[in-house]
Amino acid sequence: MSAALEISGLRFTYPDLDGARTPSGDLQPTVSIDELSVSAGEIAVLIGDNGSGKTTLLKLVAGLLTPDAGRIEMPFSQSRSHGSHGGAPAASSVTTSCAARGSAGGGLTAEFAAGFTGEFTDAAVLVHQKPYLFAENVFANVAYPLRIRKVARAEVHRRTLTALDTVGLKQLSGRWAPSLSGGEKQRAAIARALVLRPAVLVLDEPTSNIDYGSVRTIEAVLRELADSGVAVVVSTHNMASAYRLADCLVPLAAGRRQRLAVNLLRGRAVPSEDGHIGVFRTTYGPEVFCPAGWEGAGTAVVRMDDIILSTGEMVSSAQNRFRGTVVAVEPIEHDLFCVELDCGIPLSCSLTYRSVEELGIASGAAIHAAFKASAVKLY
Amino acid sequence: MLLPSFGEALGLLASGDRELLAITANSLNFAICSTVIAALIGIPLGIVTTLREFPGKRVVISVSYTLMGLPTVVVGLLVFSLLSRSGPLGGFGLMFSPAAVIIGQAILALPIVVSLVYGGLARLDPELYETLITLGASRLQRTVKIVREARISVAAAVLTAFGRVVGEVGAAMMLGGNIRWYTRTITTAIALETAKGAFTLSVALGIVLMVVAFGVNFGLNYLVKLRPRGRIL
Numbered sequence: 001m002s003a004a005l006e007i008s009g010l011r012f013t014y015p016d017l018d019g020a021r022t023p024s025g026d027l028q029p030t031v032s033i034d035e036l037s038v039s040a041g042e043i044a045v046l047i048g049d050n051g052s053g054k055t056t057l058l059k060l061v062a063g064l065l066t067p068d069a070g071r072i073e074m075p076f077s078q079s080r081s082h083g084s085h086g087g088a089p090a091a092s093s094v095t096t097s098c099a100a101r102g103s104a105g106g107g108l109t110a111e112f113a114a115g116f117t118g119e120f121t122d123a124a125v126l127v128h129q130k131p132y133l134f135a136e137n138v139f140a141n142v143a144y145p146l147r148i149r150k151v152a153r154a155e156v157h158r159r160t161l162t163a164l165d166t167v168g169l170k171q172l173s174g175r176w177a178p179s180l181s182g183g184e185k186q187r188a189a190i191a192r193a194l195v196l197r198p199a200v201l202v203l204d205e206p207t208s209n210i211d212y213g214s215v216r217t218i219e220a221v222l223r224e225l226a227d228s229g230v231a232v233v234v235s236t237h238n239m240a241s242a243y244r245l246a247d248c249l250v251p252l253a254a255g256r257r258q259r260l261a262v263n264l265l266r267g268r269a270v271p272s273e274d275g276h277i278g279v280f281r282t283t284y285g286p287e288v289f290c291p292a293g294w295e296g297a298g299t300a301v302v303r304m305d306d307i308i309l310s311t312g313e314m315v316s317s318a319q320n321r322f323r324g325t326v327v328a329v330e331p332i333e334h335d336l337f338c339v340e341l342d343c344g345i346p347l348s349c350s351l352t353y354r355s356v357e358e359l360g361i362a363s364g365a366a367i368h369a370a371f372k373a374s375a376v377k378l379y
Numbered sequence: 380m381l382l383p384s385f386g387e388a389l390g391l392l393a394s395g396d397r398e399l400l401a402i403t404a405n406s407l408n409f410a411i412c413s414t415v416i417a418a419l420i421g422i423p424l425g426i427v428t429t430l431r432e433f434p435g436k437r438v439v440i441s442v443s444y445t446l447m448g449l450p451t452v453v454v455g456l457l458v459f460s461l462l463s464r465s466g467p468l469g470g471f472g473l474m475f476s477p478a479a480v481i482i483g484q485a486i487l488a489l490p491i492v493v494s495l496v497y498g499g500l501a502r503l504d505p506e507l508y509e510t511l512i513t514l515g516a517s518r519l520q521r522t523v524k525i526v527r528e529a530r531i532s533v534a535a536a537v538l539t540a541f542g543r544v545v546g547e548v549g550a551a552m553m554l555g556g557n558i559r560w561y562t563r564t565i566t567t568a569i570a571l572e573t574a575k576g577a578f579t580l581s582v583a584l585g586i587v588l589m590v591v592a593f594g595v596n597f598g599l600n601y602l603v604k605l606r607p608r609g610r611i612l
């Protein structure tokens with residue numbers, strides 16, 4: 001699927017920030033992203049601690065901040081590019097592939113899905129963590145971006161109701177917006193962004209400070225939007241929500257992309273025959289044993305550190321045993337390597353230099369991988 | 380002394396005394412005109428002060444807040460020195476006219492409007508501004524929306540300014556001269572009538588002034604009370 005958002009060589013430093021400095025005395029950029037690409041129909045989730053640069057990156061994408069250098073391009077709409085590829089030399093370049101998924105249409109209303117077909121009218125719209133809703137009713141809030149663009153009244157009415165229907169707030173269109181609950185406010189703010197038919201929808205912590213039911217509702221709305229072709233970029237502290245949502249998980253620390261430390265598997269948890277252990281059917285085909293009692297979960301997460309490799313078949317308590325080949329071996333940091341495997345499902349694991357040497361791991365080598373069912377976390 | 384006059388004052392009010400009505404009309408006219416002028420200048424100034432960064436912004440804000448308590452006689456003195464025959468604007472012949480009173484009262488009201496509009500806008504959620512940008516609002520559309528969001532604070536600023544000028548006596552006395560049927564206001568009339576020992580008219584005018592003051596306060600409370608639901612304006 002084609003990229004709806006492409007970021008390259010992005011550098012940004014807050015002008016009034018008295019932060020860390022490079023050896024040459026320049027301020028360390030608050031955000032320094034060498035490469036990030038989000039396809040149409042894909043959800044990219046930014047994760048990281050407070051101050052890791054998530055919100056700053058979102059504001060850069062939404063055009064609220066101007067980069068010092070680099071490019072932010074949204075090919076489906078207007079293109080924004082800033083500065084050059086100058087600035088600080090590239091740090092470790094992490095280019096995690098983001099597997100796109102989902103089909104166009106999804107569960108959205110046909111009219112809404114049709115509205116997105118090749119007709120993105122705005123580049124990127126940001127929905128804040130605590131969205132500000134104007135002191136008027138929900139309909140007027142959602143209609144505002146169209147009204148200031150002098151869109152015809154009938155069209156405003158149609159698109160506003162469609163957007164409200166999409167987020168499940170049509171019944172509350174006459175409600176005084178500031179009186180909505182936290183989750184309803186988030187959904188109203190998403191609808192307000194949607195009426196602009198943005199190519200990229202940017203959300204800053206959309207599930208913070210709201211109840212679990214509202215979190216799942218918002219996740220469902222975002223998934224449906226992505227399925228209709230919108231590229232969604234979300235930041236969150238809620239790891240469960242991140243795992244459920246992410247087609248592409250982007251860990252950030254100090255404004256830089258970090259390597260992902262987990263394997264994210266999509267599929268469906270189903271009851272096992274004996275009931276003592278769970279089974280997770282991955283979208284790739286192979287099944288993964290997991291803890292029982294999580295039927296219906298759609299995401300399985302396995303930490304890279306929890307996978308053990310051997311050159312021969314292992315006899316151990318690990319219920320998940322796969323035979324595969326090594327696809328790539330890349331240094332991570334210090335003495336650690338990331339080994340990418342093809343075992344019918346793509347798996348990544350981390351090994352020390354010593355293990356790589358002892359096992360003679362290299363691209364193309366046959367390998368056995370194992371991990372415990374209890375190491376599989378379901379979301 | 381006041382109690383017997385109170386009954387007579389009520390009688391005066393009930394009878395619709397012509398002079399009492401004229402004085403009341405003068406007071407309200409002057410206060411409304413000066414408040415409108417202060418609002419026309421002060422609301423945009425408050426908006427600019429809030430939304431724009433410029434050198435000396437903190438000083439302007441501090442001065443504006445300080446001038447909220449400007450003594451009315453100081454304003455009277457200042458405008459007197461400008462409008463009197465020997466003053467730089469003496470040629471306009473505005474001294475002891477309604478215009479002079481309105482100018483003085485507008486100067487009194489202006490810092491109140493600027494400061495309270497600034498305070499109201501500054502208290503708005505900072506995310507409102509970013510929200511408007513991300514939704515694609517132009518600079519003018521942003522300004523209009525921000526003022527609309529702070530409409531209750533803006534209305535409260537104007538009401539507070541009106542309350543201040545309708546009850547002031549210094550500027551009205553010094554600049555209007557308390558001329559009967561012309562520049563006499565409720566406050567200057569009360570001062571004069573009390574000095575003369577004629578309490579009936581003073582008390583009647585005092586009652587009118589209190590009704591106006593209560594009206595303004597009621598209006599302010601109404602605005603504040605309804606704020607969470609925002610059902611007005």
